[in-house]
Amino acid sequence: MTGAAIDADEFDETDLELLGCIEDDFDVSLDTLANELDLSKSAVHYRLNKLKENDVIQGITADLNPVSFGLTMVAITEVAVTHEHGYSENVGTELAELNGVEQVYYTMGDVDFVVISRVQDRTQMNEIIEDMVAIDSVNETSSRFVMDEIATNPKFMANLSDEMRSNLADGA
Amino acid sequence: MTGAAIDADEFDETDLELLGCIEDDFDVSLDTLANELDLSKSAVHYRLNKLKENDVIQGITADLNPVSFGLTMVAITEVAVTHEHGYSENVGTELAELNGVEQVYYTMGDVDFVVISRVQDRTQMNEIIEDMVAIDSVNETSSRFVMDEIATNPKFMANLSDEMRSNLADGA
DNA sequence: AATGAAATCGACCAGCA
DNA sequence: TGCTGGTCGATTTCATT
Numbered sequence: 001m002t003g004a005a006i007d008a009d010e011f012d013e014t015d016l017e018l019l020g021c022i023e024d025d026f027d028v029s030l031d032t033l034a035n036e037l038d039l040s041k042s043a044v045h046y047r048l049n050k051l052k053e054n055d056v057i058q059g060i061t062a063d064l065n066p067v068s069f070g071l072t073m074v075a076i077t078e079v080a081v082t083h084e085h086g087y088s089e090n091v092g093t094e095l096a097e098l099n100g101v102e103q104v105y106y107t108m109g110d111v112d113f114v115v116i117s118r119v120q121d122r123t124q125m126n127e128i129i130e131d132m133v134a135i136d137s138v139n140e141t142s143s144r145f146v147m148d149e150i151a152t153n154p155k156f157m158a159n160l161s162d163e164m165r166s167n168l169a170d171g172a
Numbered sequence: 173m174t175g176a177a178i179d180a181d182e183f184d185e186t187d188l189e190l191l192g193c194i195e196d197d198f199d200v201s202l203d204t205l206a207n208e209l210d211l212s213k214s215a216v217h218y219r220l221n222k223l224k225e226n227d228v229i230q231g232i233t234a235d236l237n238p239v240s241f242g243l244t245m246v247a248i249t250e251v252a253v254t255h256e257h258g259y260s261e262n263v264g265t266e267l268a269e270l271n272g273v274e275q276v277y278y279t280m281g282d283v284d285f286v287v288i289s290r291v292q293d294r295t296q297m298n299e300i301i302e303d304m305v306a307i308d309s310v311n312e313t314s315s316r317f318v319m320d321e322i323a324t325n326p327k328f329m330a331n332l333s334d335e336m337r338s339n340l341a342d343g344a
Numbered sequence: 345a346a347t348g349a350a351a352t353c354g355a356c357c358a359g360c361a
Numbered sequence: 362t363g364c365t366g367g368t369c370g371a372t373t374t375c376a377t378t
Contacts, residue, residue, distance in 0.1 A: 019234070024233065026198075026232045026233050026234050029354085030355095031353080039364085045354075045355070047363085049355095057234050059234075060199040060232065060235070061197060061198050061232070061233065061235055063233055064229060065229075069336070069340055092320065096323035099332065100333065103323050103326065108317050109316050118328070147278050149275070150264035150265060151268035151276040153326075156238055163296070168242065203371080211346090212346070214347060
């Protein structure tokens with residue numbers, strides 16, 4: 001390891017390349033991947049299985065287009081809670097379970113949760129906000145509408161700087 | 173259509189079920205899906221192809237575990253820009269291109285961008301903030317650390333309320 | 345839009361470096 | 362441990378309804 005003490009598996013360059021490929025597009029044949037990496041199909045298969053076992057690959061999923069479902073309205077809502085009963089972990093869970101809520105972050109500072117939700121129209125957005133306020137110990141909410149999403153659907157491998165990457169690669 | 177005027181394809185219940193399945197897990201056999209939906213394998217395949225062609229399914233990708241890469245630190249940063257040269261679309265693009273930046277939202281209000289980034293340590297986080305400030309016409313930034321992510325990796329189908337769902341389903 | 349058969353591709357196993 | 366090559370089963374494709 002070159003850099004910081006990181007609780008990471010050690011990957012070789014081939015692993016990182018492979019992960020970069022399939023994080024971007026897994027709708028390709030094993031042959032394609034094998035050619036790209038100068039490996040046999042079996043070897044690619046072997047590495048994929050290992051990466052799944054180690055929970056590096058958490059799953060293979062279809063990325064759906066929100067617009068196809070009329071989900072064109074996105075809001076970022078800051079939620080403040082009353083700090084009576086310690087850190088209410090379950091408030092976060094309740095927020096996450098509301099229909100239309102996509103992401104819930106518990107943060108430091110006076111605003112406790114940042115919630116990103118995606119719906120079809122203003123009526124549904126109002127319902128979400130009402131549902132949030134109805135949650136016990138939710139104190140106050142403040143929402144902003146999103147006019148444009150520039151980056152979305154996090155791709156870890158694509159966002160790695162050279163330094164971050166070198167913290168992962170071993171020579172083996 | 174029952175509800176609001178939505179720019180959506182029309183789906184039947186089978187499409188919605190299918191999409192719900194594969195958005196959650198596409199690492200299953202066609203047989204599994206066919207059984208689940210009471211359809212033949214070929215029929216499932218046919219529908220999948222159609223949904224890809226219509227860009228409802230935007231891609232099949234591997235979901236990677238950020239912890240495996242030591243990416244344990246998440247921050248939400250609000251970025252204000254100077255409004256000299258109109259809405260600078262390119263500021264959003266520049267923010268999105270920074271290593272470690274995952275999501276960039278352009279919002280209404282005095283804070284113009286909300287940026288979510290994920291890195292390995294504080295040093296890298298400081299670098300991102302510095303890079304943001306270095307962008308032309310970026311005025312001010314304010315960051316909060318995320319202590320817990322309750323919901324992440326948006327799954328649209330799972331977040332649809334009955335109402336949202338009924339806005340999509342036709343009888344055909 | 346769905347079917348069934350033929351061609352293609354992926355999963356798994358035994359063995360090897 | 363990481364890889365090879367071959368076999369079998371699954372998937373993709375296409376003509377047909």
